[in-house]
Amino acid sequence: MKAPRRAAGLGASTPARAGILSALTAIIAGFGVIGLVWFAAALRVARLVITPAARRADTRILGLDTAAQTISLSRTPDTELPGRYGLFTRGSEDYIKLGSVLHEDAAAVTRKLLTHVDARAKLAVDAAFSGWYYDRPEQLHLPFTSHLVGSAVGPCPAWVFPADGDTWCIQVHGRGTTRAECLRAVPLLHSLGLTTMVVSYRNDADAPRSRSGTYGLGATEWRDVDAAVGFARRSGARRILLMGWSMGGAICLQLALNSAHRDRIVGIILDSPVVDWRIVLGYQAQQMRLPQPLTSLALRTLASDWGARLTGGGAPIPFDKLDAAARAAELRVPILLLHSDDDGFVPSDGSHALAAARPDLVRMETFTGARHTKLWNYDQNRWNDVITAWLADQDIVVR
Structure with a gap:
């Protein structure tokens, strides 16, 4: 006993x-x-x-004009950004899409509503500004299937958006978010003929809880994504493109360094990634x-x-092993880094260090003013063009 x-x-x-x-x-x-x-x-x-944390309110709703379909928010470095975004709310709506800035002053910004809000709507004052834009896969109007990927902690939900060809893109979301963060990239990838798999991993809001219920900052989560790569291979994928957002970038880099499927990985796209946690x-x-x-x-x-x-x-955080710039010599596949130099949350220093360490493999595209994981929202045309050109240069897709 x-x-x-x-x-x-x-x-x-x-x-x-x-x-x-x-x-x-x-x-x-x-x-x-x-x-x-x-x-x-x-x-x-x-x-x-x-510790996984709940979404935090970071702005206030100052006014709602349902006749004009506009909303006024307290001004922050995020709410003043040009482009299309989302807003997590409480009340009769839980998420609404936001368009361009129509008016601004020192204290507030007024934006166009891209989600119709009824005149009877009641919204709480506190809200959270988001770069997601899409919050459900149905909004993409693309065929998709839902799956459960077996992992060491249990079944992790995933969406698969099928396309022609045998190259799959595995998308990995960031810390404290869910797989819906990745949806805005799916239309571009689908148009390029890539099947896209949007995955979850332990301790996010969609996936099972690990024994400790805590993040490994990529040191443990990569194994759940590795299970998704195995699923993709069993489903016909012959080549794997990884794409990570914020902490999802750290997870993708660990996957590229440690996975038994490394021979099938043909490239990595990283948006606002964590390259070295000590810097962040x-x-x-x-x-x-x-x-x-x-x-x-x-x-x-x-x-x-x-x-x-x-x-x-669950275990000590292995900061040395998570430092992809220090381990750059171990990387084998081309990497596209997309990062705003005024990110405001994950500084671009780690991305610059990785690009400097492996100029033969890494291409870095810097943005200004786009903030953290909002590059697509800020300048969608440039974001799309950079990714499309890079995928063509690497012979991952034919332009």
Whole structure:
């Protein structure tokens, strides 16, 4: 009969206990009570990094004119962007499409509604601005099928948009979102003859929960996407194109570095990708005005065995293995990087580093003003043209 498992924490009789006690002892000896406060703060930051979070309201609805079909939002660096976007709302509508900016001042922007909103609509004031645009596959008016892809954590839902040919594009969404984030790329890929598979992975809103329920920042999630590649191959795919958005980029890069299907991968497209998490987390900590020593302690916590136990993570975050620029020599296939130099969430430094490390494989297209994962929305024509030309140059599609 197996002995009962002990609860995780300081009472656990494992090597991690020694690491925790050692860390606490060092902090107390060096800084006393203040050190403990810092340690608690670092632990909280570390937990935030790996814990899936609900969508956060980032703008306010200031006015709704259903006669003119316009909406006024509080002005932010995102809501003032030109192009087409979406807005997550609460009330009689849960998601509406937004068109161009019609009027703006220092405090507000008024945009055209591209989703008809009834005069009787009641919307909560708080809302979340989005680059998704499409939020359901039916809106694309393309044939698709729904599937469940078996993975180590359970069945992960996926959509497949079939096209002629034996090249499939596997699309991977970012942190804290769902596969609907990827839908805006499907029409272009379909027009180029690519079957597109839009996948989910552990701990997102669509897929099963892992044992820990936390993100591995790409170190674990790539295995679920690898299962989707296996599904595609069994369904007739002979060549695989990967496409990742934000953290989905980190997942695609890990797939390219680790997958048993690497010989079938012919290229990678990355939109606003995470290439090195230390750059991203350092930048976000600066935006939060966190002291640099606190950020360093949070990163050390995430990377350690004892930290994984205290944060509830399934395993330490292997930041070195997740640094694709440092591992650039291991990459084998051409990569197209699309990144805004004023991304505002995932700085483009990692993308530039990867492009500099492998100029033979990597082509980088920089945008200005497009913000994070909103390049398609900001300049759809350029986004489409760049991808189309690159796919033709790599003989992945015939233009």
